[in-house]
Amino acid sequence: xxxxxxxxxxxxxxxxxxxxxxxxxxxxxxxxxxxxxxxxxxxxxxxxxxxxxxxxxxxxxxxxxxxxxxxxxxxxxxxxxxxxxxxxxxxxxxxxxxxxxxxxxxxxxxxxxxxxxxxxxxxxxxxxxxxxxxxxxxxxxxxxxxxxxxxxxxxxxxxxxxxxxxxxxxx
Amino acid sequence: xxxxxxxxxxxxxxxxxxxxxxxxxxxxxxxxxxxxxxxxxxxxxxxxxxxxxxxxxxxxxxxxxxxxxxxxxxxxxxxxxxxxxxxxxxxxxxxxxxxxxxxxxxxxxxxxxxxxxxxxxxxxxxxxxxxxxxxxxxxxxxxxxxxxxxxxxxxxxxxxxxxxxxxxxxxxxxxxxxxxxxxxxxxxxxxxxxxxxxxxxxxxxxxx
Numbered sequence: 330x331x332x333x334x335x336x337x338x339x340x341x342x343x344x345x346x347x348x349x350x351x352x353x354x355x356x357x358x359x360x361x362x363x364x365x366x367x368x369x370x371x372x373x374x375x376x377x378x379x380x381x382x383x384x385x386x387x388x389x390x391x392x393x394x395x396x397x398x399x400x401x402x403x404x405x406x407x408x409x410x411x412x413x414x415x416x417x418x419x420x421x422x423x424x425x426x427x428x429x430x431x432x433x434x435x436x437x438x439x440x441x442x443x444x445x446x447x448x449x450x451x452x453x454x455x456x457x458x459x460x461x462x463x464x465x466x467x468x469x470x471x472x473x474x475x476x477x478x479x480x481x482x483x484x485x486x487x488x489x490x491x492x493x494x495x496x497x498x499x500x
Numbered sequence: 501x502x503x504x505x506x507x508x509x510x511x512x513x514x515x516x517x518x519x520x521x522x523x524x525x526x527x528x529x530x531x532x533x534x535x536x537x538x539x540x541x542x543x544x545x546x547x548x549x550x551x552x553x554x555x556x557x558x559x560x561x562x563x564x565x566x567x568x569x570x571x572x573x574x575x576x577x578x579x580x581x582x583x584x585x586x587x588x589x590x591x592x593x594x595x596x597x598x599x600x601x602x603x604x605x606x607x608x609x610x611x612x613x614x615x616x617x618x619x620x621x622x623x624x625x626x627x628x629x630x631x632x633x634x635x636x637x638x639x640x641x642x643x644x645x646x647x648x649x650x651x652x653x654x655x656x657x658x659x660x661x662x663x664x665x666x667x668x669x670x671x672x673x674x675x676x677x678x679x680x681x682x683x684x685x686x687x688x689x690x691x692x693x694x695x696x697x698x699x700x701x702x703x704x705x706x707x708x
Contacts, residue, residue, distance in 0.1 A: 340565050340568050344560060344565050345560055348558075349556065349560075358561070365564065365568065369572070370568075373572045423547050424546040424550045427550035428550055432555065435551065454551055454552045454555050455552065455556065460512075479508075479511055482511060486547070
């Protein structure tokens, strides 16, 4: 297969997943499209250096995440700040709340979670990746990945129920 | 393991995708014997699926894949074999060019060191001759003025060949030749050639 066809095949295979990953990180259509495009641009220049073809998907997600982090450099890093007392208590399941909101609201709630916690959480929800694969994509230890997902999930569920409460009161 | 500990572990459980992960096994076994925990777990999985579905809803812009493919850069892949081949070709080409250039220069040099010759012909005001085809006795007065004023001076031999007349480096011959404008003279000098243009470095002027 020619390199052009290989590239097109790869784009058609992964651009939706990458776009949704970018959208969940940025909550912005334009930023997600830019991140996706930039990721494939980098692939076109450097992809041939990848030794193991089986890791293409992980490479693409890692690259998109890295590009996303570059755009966040100027922001205040909150990742290592302790979560407030009591925040780790498990929230009630919130599937009803989720069903009542639209995807745009969910994206904005995700946006409120610190980016270091958001990326593992998004991969946890969006992609059928194991925790080890998520750790590889984000280049962080497995234990850190699980810890961040758990904390971020609790934050998200808490925000979901808080967002849903006024709607329930109006009803 | 109590129910709260099981919940903390099962908070990350996504359903069948995580069935092979050993850390969930004990907590899942606990849930099978605890109806309340089992109900909580079903809710957690249902919530996971609901969030996943919401996140999968947005579709990318319709032209995104086309944009990506269209703006694909042409990669420069460092194939060292190819690079060495290109480098060898460049060196070979440069060597051939260099040898050719030296041969050409040698040829030019031999002309530059040309023999002393005698040229008999009419002294020309080159500017008027080339620009307006003016020469001969009718143009003698104008030619004399132009040559005296420093404009290029030449000679047209009997066979029609034109030479630019020059003095030795740094010396003008215009003053000597102005009086011979449009007249027939014989000039002894060294012939040189540059880009098809003939030059005669004047040694001696003989009125014929």
